[in-house]
Amino acid sequence: MAVPPVPPLSYSSYRTYLECPLRWKFLYVDRLPEEPRGYFTFGRVIHSVLEELVRPLVVPSARRINEAESQRTLDEWQGAERPVHAGWMARDELLDFYDRSWSSDGYVSKEEEARYRAIGKDLLLRYYDLLVQEHPQPVAVEEHLEARWDGIPIHGYIDRIDRTPTGGLEIVDYKTSRELSHDDARDSDQLTIYQVLVQQNYTEPVEGLTLYHLRTLKPLRSPPRQATALSDLHNRLGMVSDGIRSEGFDPTPGRYCARCDFRSRCPEFRTVPPSDEVRLRALVDRFESLRLEEGRLSAELKSTAEELHRAAEELGVHRVPGTRSVAVRRKEEAWQYSLDTIRPLLEKSGLPRALGTGTPEEIRQLLRDPRLDPETRRRLAEAGARRVKWYWQLDESNGKS
Ligand code: SF4
Numbered sequence: 001m002a003v004p005p006v007p008p009l010s011y012s013s014y015r016t017y018l019e020c021p022l023r024w025k026f027l028y029v030d031r032l033p034e035e036p037r038g039y040f041t042f043g044r045v046i047h048s049v050l051e052e053l054v055r056p057l058v059v060p061s062a063r064r065i066n067e068a069e070s071q072r073t074l075d076e077w078q079g080a081e082r083p084v085h086a087g088w089m090a091r092d093e094l095l096d097f098y099d100r101s102w103s104s105d106g107y108v109s110k111e112e113e114a115r116y117r118a119i120g121k122d123l124l125l126r127y128y129d130l131l132v133q134e135h136p137q138p139v140a141v142e143e144h145l146e147a148r149w150d151g152i153p154i155h156g157y158i159d160r161i162d163r164t165p166t167g168g169l170e171i172v173d174y175k176t177s178r179e180l181s182h183d184d185a186r187d188s189d190q191l192t193i194y195q196v197l198v199q200q201n202y203t204e205p206v207e208g209l210t211l212y213h214l215r216t217l218k219p220l221r222s223p224p225r226q227a228t229a230l231s232d233l234h235n236r237l238g239m240v241s242d243g244i245r246s247e248g249f250d251p252t253p254g255r256y257c258a259r260c261d262f263r264s265r266c267p268e269f270r271t272v273p274p275s276d277e278v279r280l281r282a283l284v285d286r287f288e289s290l291r292l293e294e295g296r297l298s299a300e301l302k303s304t305a306e307e308l309h310r311a312a313e314e315l316g317v318h319r320v321p322g323t324r325s326v327a328v329r330r331k332e333e334a335w336q337y338s339l340d341t342i343r344p345l346l347e348k349s350g351l352p353r354a355l356g357t358g359t360p361e362e363i364r365q366l367l368r369d370p371r372l373d374p375e376t377r378r379r380l381a382e383a384g385a386r387r388v389k390w391y392w393q394l395d396e397s398n399g400k401s
Pocket of ligand 1: 020021022023251252253254256257260261262263266267268269
């Protein structure tokens with residue numbers, strides 16, 4: 001199947017490619033479905049209930065770039081007739097909506113489903129009370145934003161964008177996972193991508209990034225990312241984008257394989273069909289014994305050459321006849337210079353010549369330069385180390401012409 005052009009990268013697509021490019025291909029090129037999982041279903045249901053709950057609070061005060069229709073200022077909105085809280089759910093309406101939104105997909109047992117359902121109910125009621133107390137001013141919920149970040153198309157669905165008391169924006173991403181720490185918020189590439197999306201779609205400055213841990217109702221806040229973090233992530237996104245463009249879809253087995261639904265299609269896990277087992281087993285066994293033989297032969301070759309070399313040195317000969325051919329001893333010389341030693345010597349000599357990469361050939365040429373004073377030439381020559389390597393060649397003509 002032909003690979004389409006690189007699609008806009010979402011955080012989850014980017015993370016999937018980093019975890020395993022082949023899994024990315026299965027999901028985003030072949031579009032293979034994944035098995036439902038209870039914790040994902042739970043997260044989706046909670047997100048959709050929160051969207052419905054928070055939407056009536058939205059004040060369309062942030063000024064959207066390139067959207068004339070949304071260019072209303074906060075003052076205009078406050079002067080509008082529609083009350084901000086129209087459509088706000090009562091607690092029992094919230095629970096009713098939760099019940100209607102519930103899905104049983106992916107839970108491994110009735111017990112697990114009931115446990116998640118109870119956690120969700122408790123979490124929503126506590127969050128409801130908190131919303132009433134805190135009275136946030138969201139300017140968007142579940143908003144899909146797109147942008148081109150220096151040539152890389154990105155997109156994402158942002159759970160909530162709040163207006164801050166100073167007139168800026170705070171990005172909020174809900175998390176239903178069990179554990180979350182401040183480090184997660186500080187290091188989250190997801191929040192960084194959202195920051196870029198909001199910066200490119202809104203005129204108000206992004207003042208904060210928050211992972212909202214729903215189970216404990218704890219907002220884990222971090223300041224907006226600065227230039228270095230933004231550039232690091234842009235580089236990583238560029239690598240992913242280049243990998244997709246060049247169809248780099250090799251499997252990278254690791255801890256993610258345990259929850260990968262595509263193991264039966266993955267060459268790392270697919271098994272040899274029974275009809276080919278015998279033939280391939282014989283090939284593997286042969287390969288293994290050749291590898292062992294190769295190692296043994298290469299060690300023996302080295303020790304024989306060394307013994308021959310010692311004998312030739314003692315006798316002062318370079319040619320040693322065998323039964324079928326003559327072994328001929330050859331020498332290879334190489335000079336190595338330390339640039340740290342060479343550069344100061346040259347600078348002192350005042351020789352108007354720039355030193356390139358300092359290859360041995362370049363230094364040898366310098367040594368032949370007639371403008372070099374004898375003392376510098378001597379010291380330069382001494383700064384070099386000569387490496388000599390002897391090796392043997394076989395002359396199979398054995399002296400016959
Ligand atoms: S099983 Fe592992 S290596 Fe294979 S596609 Fe899935 S994640 Fe990648």
